[in-house]
Amino acid sequence: MSYFKNVQPIQFEGKDSTNPLAFKHYNPREVVAGKTMEEHLRFAVAYWHTFTANGTDPFGAGTFVRDWDRYQGMDLAKARVEANFEFVEKLGVPYFCFHDRDIAPEGDTLQETNANLDAIVGMMKDYMKTSKVKLLWNTANMFTNPRFVHGAGTACNADVYAYAAAQVKKGLEVGKELGAENYVFWGGREGYETLLNTDMKLELDNLAHLYRMAIDYAQEIGFDAQFLIEPKPKEPTKHQYDTDAATTIAFLQTYGLKDHFKLNLEANHATLAGHTFEHELRVARINGVLGSLDANQGDLLLGWDTDEFPTDLYSATLTMYEVLQNGGLGRGGVNFDAKVRRGSFEAEDLFHAHIAGMDTFAKGLKTAAKLIEDRVFEDAIDSRYASFTEGIGLEVVSGKATLRSLEAYALHNHPIRNVSGRQEVLRATLNRYLLSE
Numbered sequence: 371m372s373y374f375k376n377v378q379p380i381q382f383e384g385k386d387s388t389n390p391l392a393f394k395h396y397n398p399r400e401v402v403a404g405k406t407m408e409e410h411l412r413f414a415v416a417y418w419h420t421f422t423a424n425g426t427d428p429f430g431a432g433t434f435v436r437d438w439d440r441y442q443g444m445d446l447a448k449a450r451v452e453a454n455f456e457f458v459e460k461l462g463v464p465y466f467c468f469h470d471r472d473i474a475p476e477g478d479t480l481q482e483t484n485a486n487l488d489a490i491v492g493m494m495k496d497y498m499k500t501s502k503v504k505l506l507w508n509t510a511n512m513f514t515n516p517r518f519v520h521g522a523g524t525a526c527n528a529d530v531y532a533y534a535a536a537q538v539k540k541g542l543e544v545g546k547e548l549g550a551e552n553y554v555f556w557g558g559r560e561g562y563e564t565l566l567n568t569d570m571k572l573e574l575d576n577l578a579h580l581y582r583m584a585i586d587y588a589q590e591i592g593f594d595a596q597f598l599i600e601p602k603p604k605e606p607t608k609h610q611y612d613t614d615a616a617t618t619i620a621f622l623q624t625y626g627l628k629d630h631f632k633l634n635l636e637a638n639h640a641t642l643a644g645h646t647f648e649h650e651l652r653v654a655r656i657n658g659v660l661g662s663l664d665a666n667q668g669d670l671l672l673g674w675d676t677d678e679f680p681t682d683l684y685s686a687t688l689t690m691y692e693v694l695q696n697g698g699l700g701r702g703g704v705n706f707d708a709k710v711r712r713g714s715f716e717a718e719d720l721f722h723a724h725i726a727g728m729d730t731f732a733k734g735l736k737t738a739a740k741l742i743e744d745r746v747f748e749d750a751i752d753s754r755y756a757s758f759t760e761g762i763g764l765e766v767v768s769g770k771a772t773l774r775s776l777e778a779y780a781l782h783n784h785p786i787r788n789v790s791g792r793q794e795v796l797r798a799t800l801n802r803y804l805l806s807e
């Protein structure tokens with residue numbers, strides 16, 4: 371059964387192509403800064419947006435026209451697996467990602483739910499014997515079911531906490547079974563609606579216990595995936611504990627967990643936190659925890675998580691600049707946690723959207739590599755901070771300075787001379803690089 375019979379495997383046709391079903395910049399085999407584009411970008415398709423969602427919004431029913439929707443229950447779940455492998459192979463990306471509840475329906479009991487999951491995981495495993503498609507990460511959906519109304523790992527109810535722990539245990543087993551390279555924790559309900567009914571300390575302690583148990587269990591079963599925490603400040607919960615990269619790093623340090631986790635950063639979550647995506651990547655990078663990316667973009671005119679496909683070349687360039695400066699994403703990748711708009715309801719739109727995102731990131735990668743090769747920002751930054759490479763500045767940097775020695779210096783250093791930050795020149799230069807080629 372083919373779900374995308376009108377689409378042939380997507381090919382690279384070059385920047386002058388006008389074919390909406392071809393890549394203009396993403397050439398998997400092209401070498402940039404010492405690695406192929408495929409190795410740098412490690413693209414993944416998000417199962418939930420691509421195969422599970424139907425275009426429902428709070429004001430209206432689903433609009434998506436999908437061939438697999440003629441099925442129901444486990445038959446539907448199986449049809450989606452077929453569609454997934456066909457789509458990911460035709461798109462030519464190496465990975466996909468899912469939540470447990472995206473791939474199999476819940477049953478009446480946890481036993482039944484796990485049995486459904488096992489059946490679908492078995493089917494995926496069979497596909498993966500012959501397909502080149504791999505699992506970048508899996509995760510547990512502990513936010514949709516009403517039982518998680520007050521949270522999962524931060525629930526006020528120990529029975530819910532135990533259920534969440536059972537779900538994480540199963541998620542780790544599934545990840546091992548399918549050879550997942552990472553395992554993600556995103557806490558959509560891990561936060562609070564009001565402090566008036568919230569024991570914040572207990573909730574955070576319990577969340578840390580859950581993470582510790584997950585580390586121990588993964589070790590016990592020999593699941594060596596990279597653990598990732600995905601920050602988001604709000605939505606669905608009013609305040610979410612993993613607010614942004616800096617807050618999540620502080621949490622990991624407080625609980626002695628930093629060596630076991632990296633961050634999965636999402637562009638739209640950065641926007642919701644009042645940051646640029648590159649800010650979040652920079653914070654993670656300088657703290658050694660830049661793990662993986664959820665590539666999408668928000669709408670700055672809307673205050674919610676719109677998860678649009680990324681087409682902003684400027685942002686993609688600065689994102690890939692951080693990734694290159696990080697020495698790559700390691701076991702992480704670039705997952706399109708993005709959905710086609712409700713009005714883009716035809717199955718072919720799924721290809722158009724991913725191609726647009728992949729080309730945007732490919733162009734961003736090429737531009738960032740050129741900027742780094744030419745040391746555009748590095749030279750500007752080096753000269754801006756040059757006063758810390760000698761004299762009194764070097765004493766500060768090497769930790770030798772004291773308030774006394776700095777005062778002695780300041781008393782006789784008059785007048786102080788500052789130099790322009792030259793922001794506009796740098797932005798114009800960035801535009802010049804983006805527009806070249």
Ligand code: XLS
Binds near residue numbers: 469556636664675707
């Ligand atoms: C929701 C999140 C979610 C995570 C995985 O906003 O982006 O989809 O990526 O649970």
Ligand code: CA
Binds near residue numbers: 600636664
């Ligand atoms: Ca995400």
Ligand code: CA
Binds near residue numbers: 638639675
């Ligand atoms: Ca999102």
